[in-house]
Amino acid sequence: MYNAGTYDVIVVGAGHAGCEAVLAAARMGCKTLLITLNLDSIALMPCNPAIGGTAKGHLVREVDALGGQMGINIDKTYIQSRMLNTAKGPAVHSLRAQADKKKYQFTMKHTLELEENVTIKEDEVVELDVKENKIVGLKTRNGAYYECKAAVITTGTYLRSRIIIGEVNYSGGPNGLFPANELSKSLLDLGVALRRFKTGTPARINRRTIDFSKMVIQPGDEVVTPFSFMSDNIEREQIPCYLTYTTEETKKIIQENMHRSPLYTGVIEGIGPRYCPSIEDKVMRFPDKEKHQIFVEPEGEDTEEMYIQGMSSSLPEDVQIKMYRSMIGLENCEISRTAYAIEYDCIDPTQLDRSLELKKIQGLFFAGQINGSSGYEEAAAQGIIAGINAALKCKNKEPFILDRSDAYIGVLIDDLVTKGTNEPYRMMTSRSEYRLLLRQDNADARLTPRGYEIGLVTEERYKRYLEKRETIEKEIERMKTTRVSPTEEVLAFLEKNNSAEIKSGITLYELIKRPELGYFILAEIDKERKPLRREICEAVEIEIKYEGYIEKQLQQVRQFKKMEERKIPKDLDYNEINGLRLEAKQKLSQIKPDNIGQASRISGVSPADISVLLIHLEQLRRKKGE
Amino acid sequence: MIIDDTIAAISTAIGEGGIGIVRMTGEDSLNILNKVFRSYKNKDTMNMKSYTLRYGHIVNPETDEIIDEVIVSYMKAPNTYTREDVVEINCHGGMVAVKRILATLLNNGARLAEPGEFTKRAFLNGRIDLSQAEAVIDLIRAKTDESMKIALEQTKGKLSTKIKHLMDKLLKMLAHIEAAVDFPEDDIEDVVSKSVINDGKEIVTEIEGLIKNAETGKLLREGLNTAIVGKPNVGKSSLLNALLEEARAIVTDIPGTTRDVIEEYINIKGIPVKIVDTAGIRKTEDLVEKIGVEKSKEYIDIADLIIFMLDGSRELDNEDKEIIKMLENKRVIVVINKSDLPMVIDMDYIKNNLINHPIIYTSVNTEEGVEQIEDKIVELFFKGDVTVKDVYITNVRHKDILTKALESINKGIETLSSGFPIDCASIDLKDAYLKLGEITGDTVADDIIDKIFTEFCIGK
């Protein structure tokens, strides 16, 4: 063991959480070290070759608005892009892009290598050094000891991971990589409670062995919307995806071989995600469904491997071959990588604060799949927050906390640390109470000023944001003041669009509010309109059209904030409070909520308990005053 | 949970005393009063001075219908009980007036106060001495537990079954919308605004029905289910009539007079009681009477409380003993009737076989002991520590919640009808769902997500 140097922040693991964590801390001026098992697996996408989707796309936008990297990285390396849900309302418009997996990784790796305050090391962390409930350093397999002020653990699915394929199972990480078998023990020794989760991935198939003529082609959008608020003109040639289906035969093969599934033989003990079931799960749970839809997605430009979305499985390899070949267009397919299930250690996230710091060890942060979440985007979102807070810790500053009304990131973290999770947690728009406010189009308005305040957002980004905001506001103002009169042209326009006739002058603003009209259509009668960037036009339309709904949600947020502003001291002894029920005492002592709002979201804490708590806090306040 | 909105509550026990008081506290108190109060001399309510009274009427602002003649008082913050603005409305006593006034306030922006909430605010705003903090906590705890108990009693009834059914429907709709929104690429049948509107309208009709029932008092009629049982001719129908203070049931000296089951709703010291006069239980060959007897046995099963009546002037016989067997594990008040006649009944047998059940001696003919039965009913269910008010409040609360849920669904329908996208409407529908959950007290936070995964085959 030798002393290998001192850092402000050390990040353990270089997946999507680790990359954001280390970049955030470095960009905030900390001397950082990134340690990972294998440098060629930085920003690895071991499962689907895509970034974004419903709610996840929102997270990417938010990470970007704070000054993170994921959005920029995917804009540079996407091979197909689509805005989903465009018919369903602005709150749920969601961006999703297919990535060139290798380019995504290497672009991120290169960004890290170029970043001024980042040092990267290939090694395995085997032990954390904690003194007086504070992290002071860590030891690696190569015999190095690194000193640090804060550490962020982002080990993903690597802790004591096991790969399971039917009767076969062995110790191993995702994508044929090594697991990290030592760190779990160190965490247990420090009193961190661990649990076992499970996830899985489908097979990869060589494109040359697929008959695409039997499938439905899925092209990308004609006009591509970038993820990053910093990207312009990212148009490039796109590679399509394909849609196909399982058959009756697939179902039969699965049913006949279920006895060989590790789910049934009891080999798998971890809890898997409900939204990402294996194909055998789907067939068993919905036996009446004749066919299941399957997407075939490219893994990159320089590979023939295709990802078979919807077909994750832990059945034995011989069954998998039969099963995949029973699908339409895959009759002669060759599997290059077999589908597998993976089991791994993660922590119970209720042990964390909303800053993602472990409650009982100062300076030790956790982010990503180790916290019981799933998905690259969920990981990145936690990563950036953990990185920011590790940096703030080094600077002795208050933690940076986003609440449920600020961002999906806030919803994600609040859910994890307040309610915990019984399965790998995936972000969904349904989880947010204020989704009309937390849109993907306004993530910059919500978060860029906050990121600027803490020194993560660059001047360039901040200026760009201010300009955009100003343009939007000016244009909205112009809509409010520009009137059209019932001229022949205007009346003809209204009639053409099935919109009620006007008798006297009316503002464009009022016309936009009509459901059958909108900002874009009005161009025809809006003579003074100057060309504006598409994202600006969209913002103008949404902010005018949905004003009423937005205002209603803002009102709810004001009520919400009142509860969030009632702080609870961290050292409050709940057992001392008369009138709290036992269950409430236990839960509150465990979670140690920051404020009354958070306390009220803990399951097992009733409104009456909250009243008692409020009285008690008032009592404390007055005693202090005396 | 909201901590500083405007709340309202009835502050006198219902049915007691000549006047009722409805009290309101919070920033919006005067505003809300302004909407619903018409002063006698058409004075502007907004100009009301602190600590003054005004005479006038509470009206329904939508219809201008007069609800009651009242005297209102206004006390401006901070010199009030809660240190917030307070409005008090003094109206005619009796539960109808106060309830309607409270409902009017709730429809115009006030929220029904939680148990002990006035006192809680008084404390949080520094009005109550620190030394009394514990007492305030005890009060909140006790009041909450009490009203929980009542709410539970009531939610066992028909109302909660209906609400659960409505919630299921809403949940299904919501899960479908949310699944389609959150998993646009899974093959979930697309949600069409039209079908959501139709389903929504169905729910609206059902809620409107429930609210109408609440208005005509049927909701209240979820009262304590009390069955009078006993063998023929012991005086059951006579007791029903005495409790009702009218001759509802036919009384004759012929055993087997009551052949069917008679249900009536009465108000015993403010507690709504559904009282059921049953056919006397005995072995019979008469078909009509037989059905009645069968029903009586059923009533024993479902009743919350049984008044078991015996004729004290007759010997105990097998019929009585058969009934005693049916009463195991039930809440029973034993009534020995006809105490005006010489007692011949074997009281030792009764006491040994109906252990721990209260025994009351009555002569229904002379009304002796009838009031004792009434007192016992009140005492048994509420152990005497529940004020009558709370029972009604639960009903006002239900109606308030139903009204607000209805409003939300209507808004959702309106949103969709005017061409706005589905995710705007789902906010309103979710609101309605959460509201209804407050009646049944079920936790609903993760219901929608759970439902999505059980109903739809989702996933990559």
Ligand SMILES: Nc1nc2c(ncn2[C@@H]2O[C@H](COP(=O)(O)OP(=O)(O)OP(=O)(O)O)[C@@H](O)[C@H]2O)c(=O)[nH]1
């Ligand atoms: N002396 C006396 N007679 C009573 C008393 N209560 C009821 N009776 C008489 O008993 C007879 C039967 O009374 P009901 O009330 O019809 O009895 P019931 O239990 O409803 O009888 P069924 O309907 O036949 O089962 C009537 O003649 C009543 O007047 C009482 O307290 N004292």
Ligand SMILES: [Mg+2]
């Ligand atoms: Mg009778």
